[in-house]
Amino acid sequence: MTKHQANDATYTASELLCVMAARLLKDGQIVFAGIGVPLLAATLAQQQFAPHLTILFEGGTIGPRIVPGELPPSTNEQRCTRYANMVLPITDVLLLLQRGYVDIGFMGGAQIDRFGNLNSSFIGDPNNPKTRLPGTGGGNDISSLTNMIVAMKHEKRRFVADVDFITSPGWIRGGKSRAQAGLPQGGLWRVVTDLALLGFDEATREMQVLALQAGVTREQVQDNTGFKLLFADNLEAIEPPRKDELATLRRLDPDRRFTA
Amino acid sequence: MTKHQANDATYTASELLCVMAARLLKDGQIVFAGIGVPLLAATLAQQQFAPHLTILFEGGTIGPRIVPGELPPSTNEQRCTRYANMVLPITDVLLLLQRGYVDIGFMGGAQIDRFGNLNSSFIGDPNNPKTRLPGTGGGNDISSLTNMIVAMKHEKRRFVADVDFITSPGWIRGGKSRAQAGLPQGGLWRVVTDLALLGFDEATREMQVLALQAGVTREQVQDNTGFKLLFADNLEAIEPPRKDELATLRRLDPDRRFTA
Amino acid sequence: MSDNDLVTPYPQLRQETLARDRGLREKVMSLEQAAKLISDGDHVALGGCHLSRTPTAMIWALIRARKQKLTVSRSIASSETDLLLASGAANHVVTSWFSQGLIWGVSKVMRHYTEKKLAVFEEWSHMSMGLRYRAGAMGIPFMPSRTMLGSGVGEQLGEKLKTMTCPFTGEELALLPALNPDWALIHVQRCDAFGNAQLDGLQFMDLDLAMAAKRVIMTTERIVSNEQIRRTPDQTRIPFFTVEAVVEAPMGCAPHECYGVYEPFFSHLDDYAHVTTKDPIEGSKKYLDRYFYGPKSWPDYLSELGMDAVLDACRRGRSVHND
């Protein structure tokens, strides 16, 4: 497990992703979160600076409170409903995306490509796959209907020029291709990795490095990416995770089930 | 108010309609009932011979029990839910018709024509009506999606050759016109009046007298009808309301709010 | 509506939704303040059905605020819609059925305003009203269905009702245009300061109404704590972020009913039927003067209904809890 050093605090890659993802959120937003990094990020944001932010779970929950140490195993169990404002059928919570109530959806995937398309269905030829992955779940719905934040480890085998299969559409083939495919709304907004913060060029919709994690070089980022990256003219510097942020995370996940 | 004499019991036209309509139901059926005669008929059937019959109310109730003397003012008030098996949204109870769960729907109307079309919207020219009536409510949905029983007073001004406006489609223009209009299912099954029991010719779908109320002649029925009626070859004789049937009705509606 | 589209264009619907402050925030205000939110010409959908959970208090406030040219939709319209027409607040009613109630005969007020063409009475089937709201709630532009075909009701709607051949089955289907009202007025038994609403008994179309509407004004018998809502989240029926205003209005449906709290005020409704049947114009004017314009406040309105009537309606209302 990569250890990172900052403010004389040690943290894991997952903790770094949680902190970076949390900082991208704003108070009052409605956020569709999966378990693991997304849930921890959204909860961290709530406790740090966004008390009016609302978490939605795919399983059918609006505005739950997370009980420290009792993180749900998925978005579908009763732990997701603790102190929630509302519990509703799955189809209806997903329809909130289609009705236009959701600001941000958190996504993951086994592969992401230069246009931000995500693959969580097949590694290799979909008709004869090397690996059959679990599939889209709500990923395709979230990516089709709202703005996404993707948080994942930055590895060459996962950052590929073209995904083997588009499970969750990002900008598809770039340019206006997403809107032309029947998805005028939403799109992939930010990609958070343990090496950098990335976005997409307004015109070409190609992936672009916006900022580097503390102590990380452009070369490191490019070397761990399977395609040619764009770089913003002036790369921002990212403040490493602060002690208070890490302390909150560790209170939420004392057993490091999701942040190891 | 016309009084009818039978089994040395006196009863009103409304009571006669309730009894006749009740006798058309079968145990185990699911019946969509409005208030007034339909609700009293369905409840009478339940208490007389159909304990497993289920009443549905448009307001969103499945299988209520009627509290004698507390008849609901419409299908939308809490009195409709007493001892019910389930309460559900209006749209979902109406969708039971579309899903195919309902055996019989009770209907009424200001006018009915020779093909069993019902009008509860306009008297006169719809664009310049003599009278604007309340409209379809669930009538159009019930008549489009299931088999109907209509119970109404037999009057020439109400039994017309062609309704001024088709609020609830019966057999439309007869023959196969209903199916051709996009309504292959359902249709008007029986019309119960204070003079006769009527059905529809299998081929032409014209209204046909099947049986006469006690002491009523063919001529009386025809004279009170605004178009030429068909008559079944051998007209059944209808047994007048029995004391036990009337007693049940009067227990349900002691104030005669719906059976005067 | 902000424009005359039958179906609100999807980009506009999303934009208007995302532009709202959807954070978990308190939004408690008075009937008068809530009334100010609604503009002349808006499409206002009324919650409840017929004599049940009618948002009377909010309608009362809109009429007192002298709103005009509202379009009103409700699956079954009753005396509240009579009064919206008679007061001049509304001139267009979208409904499946409009009269005070079967036991009172055909509303003379409805007849006067529609037969004299002073107001539009746009008729859809009951299920079609529900499916139009549901399509709006789901963020789709139409809902396929199987009614209103071959009827005058469907014919009269002209281009508002479309048909198609199903690409899967080849059947003929009706297509109902989504309805996204500017406002939904909904009255519930309890709701928190954020707008999380729990409602008992008959739900009618209120859940779809809340999701379909661009904004909800929620009146409630009582405001409860958010902590109480969070104890039974599976009883919450309407989420806070649909709601723009929360108003505590005890007896807020009177003279109609609120499930489990009070039944309709029958003798008052008999009187209403009597005066409006005798003379729809003078009768409704007198009624509005006495019950809508006259009272200084909502409690004052309830006093006008009479304490005896209130207690009697509440006694009957509680009956469902005795079962």
Next chain:
Amino acid sequence: MSDNDLVTPYPQLRQETLARDRGLREKVMSLEQAAKLISDGDHVALGGCHLSRTPTAMIWALIRARKQKLTVSRSIASSETDLLLASGAANHVVTSWFSQGLIWGVSKVMRHYTEKKLAVFEEWSHMSMGLRYRAGAMGIPFMPSRTMLGSGVGEQLGEKLKTMTCPFTGEELALLPALNPDWALIHVQRCDAFGNAQLDGLQFMDLDLAMAAKRVIMTTERIVSNEQIRRTPDQTRIPFFTVEAVVEAPMGCAPHECYGVYEPFFSHLDDYAHVTTKDPIEGSKKYLDRYFYGPKSWPDYLSELGMDAVLDACRRGRSVHND
């Protein structure tokens, strides 16, 4: 399905529904009797979601009854579907996500059967699964929606997914075919002998599932009296007439959870993940022998899970009621 139509023709759907005895009748039976109702090749939809309210007891009975060639649909499939494949009961899975659970990595059983093409893994988006059931529940042949466009998921479905241009707005829409499963297996906290079900907490897609399915088999933690159901009719979620069989199966979701009664049996699921990851074929075979074929009865199965594990799961399950 009784035939290979993607969408059950409407006349057939109505006919099959009307042909059933929909009267208010008792239908309590054993797991074994209920299993006899299901035929090889039927489409069986599973209630609950992922690790929650899984109808484990009924699945257990189907596998013991050596069913074959079932098509199984569930919006999120987990270990229960591993076992339906491993036992040979099912060879076609319609779902949006299929693996034991994120914390256990990708299911080796799922991988074995799908990568070796021993079973079909038909992938739809999560919302699309829900809308397919909802269209089936509403008696319409399709539901319009706005996802799966421009994706491999949509592409791979070929003719099963259609698109159209909206006649109201001119937008491009996806059309999802209605899904009316032959059976829905649903587990609830309480239900009466007729099949009226009240379920607490997360409802998932179970309401639409019950209405969409041609018949429902309802397992329940406990059977309650119809009188108790009638005391709170607004808590009933599934109406009796959809149900063909009611089976009392305490702990009927174990090792998964039943909201408010017990949480997942985590250490058991860790063990399951361990043995099936080491060897999906042998591991699942051993697991089936020990837990599915071995036990003489459902209580015997629970004993095999262990009393300590049962008590621990129940203690954690009750926690939601402490809030």
